[in-house]
Amino acid sequence: MQQTIIYCGVRELYIHETKHVQEKLETPYFLIDKQKLDDNIKDLKNALATCWNNYIIGYSVKTNSLPWLICYFKNRGIFAEVVSDDEYNLVLKLGYAKDKLIYNGPIKSKHTFLQAIKNGCIVNIDTEREISWLKSLCNTGQKFEVGIRVNFDLEAYCPKETLMGDAGSRFGFCYENGELLKALNNLKAFNNVKVAGLHFHYGTKTRSLNVYQAIARMACRIKSEYDLDLKYVDVGGGFYHSMSGKPSYMDYIRVISGELSQAFDVTKTKLIVEPGVSLVGTPISFVSSVIDINQTIANYFVITDGSRINIDPLMNKKQYIYTIKYMDNTRKTMPTQVISGFTCIEKDRLFLLSNHPQLKVGDQIIYNRVGAYTMSLSPLFIKFYPAVYVKNNNKIIKVRKKWTSDEYIQKSRFEMLE
Ligand SMILES: Cc1ncc(COP(=O)(O)O)c(C=O)c1O
Known part of the structure; x- marks a missing residue:
């Protein structure tokens, strides 16, 4: 101790x-300690600017939703990553621009889900019901973009590292059993909705570099296999930073960008990260x-x-x-x-x-x-x-x-x- x-x-x-x-x-x-917070953000921006200078940082609001912190991140050009209508409304009330949000998770409300898409937010679909909600966007004469959360067998690539082990993650559409392809095909049926991004987030025991290598590789594989034209790859949160003996932002972003560059062009595809604990923990x-x-x-x-x-x-x-x-x-x-x-x-x-x-x-x-x-x-x-x-x-x-x-x-x- x-x-x-x-x-x-x-x-x-x-x-x-x-x-x-x-x-x-x-x-x-x-x-x-504001200085430490400033340092963490500076390090993250520096890592992204060095390795993949086309990026968005989305602060994971659930990690600490203190109003002062939300405003602090807003003032530094950082998006708010929200996962419920309550968090969505909270950040808007605190002055977030209506298109500077990343909207994730399975508990979005239909109203805020559709509003966020219309406002040009990054909205990552997590469930079947959200796909069905898109029907209300047909016949609007407008074009919309969404992302989709990928569920894949990370445990197979990083044995004993994921939180849920063989029981698997319960979020997103499963790549291995064809649910992801089915969802992509269902989305294609809406001719005014385009899949613009892939979303990943995994809770792991190790927060290791291997985890992000596997995620970035999977993003490349899915893009190539399903011939997707993607504006962003969102690798989620789950990083360490400023902990001695642990990887730093630079280590993670170097590994991620090394993999992504196999299939993506930095000028065309943004890298999105959604840090929580690594920004506000220390x-x-x-x-x-x-x-x-x-x-x-x-x-x-x-x-x-x-x-x-x-x-x-x-x-x-x-x-x-x-x-x-x-x-x-x-x-x-x-x-x-x-x-x-x-x-x-x-x-x-x-x-x-x-x-x-x-x-x-x-x-x-x-x-x-x-x-x-x-x-x-x-x-x-x-x-x-x-x-x-x-x-x-x-x-x-x-x-x-x-x-x-x-x-x-x-x-x-x-x-x-x-
Ligand atoms: C979708 C998503 N993004 C980002 C985060 C933030 O993760 P962390 O605080 O480990 O960085 C979480 C945490 O659960 C999450 O579920």
């Missing part, structure tokens, strides 16, 4: 500066405080105002990357301490400290690299959403206030039926 122990006067560390007020930050809260931390100690016959429980539901909502991570900030350096060593969350769930225990300085009320525990699938997956269980701050140089601004009962009950009705 990775950790750093810092002895310092925590209360002086994080100051929220507004024009005239200096406010102490109250834990728990998420903290976004720049975001979660700051919690020790609020109490409970010494029992079995253990020394350190109770904090953070929880596994904040940084690991599915409660399946085996370890967290954290920093401990002690208020002073006069601590005796404790044989064991169980760092625990605020919920009433017994297994809300974050980690065990062995032979470490004793934690006391007021010390802080900061969990690092927790920007992905945390804020957007957290339940409103026991405590409502915590505040979010953005740090840039020495300035910190609050970009989301802590939710209160006001936000929780908004739009509720209270008339009784008896």
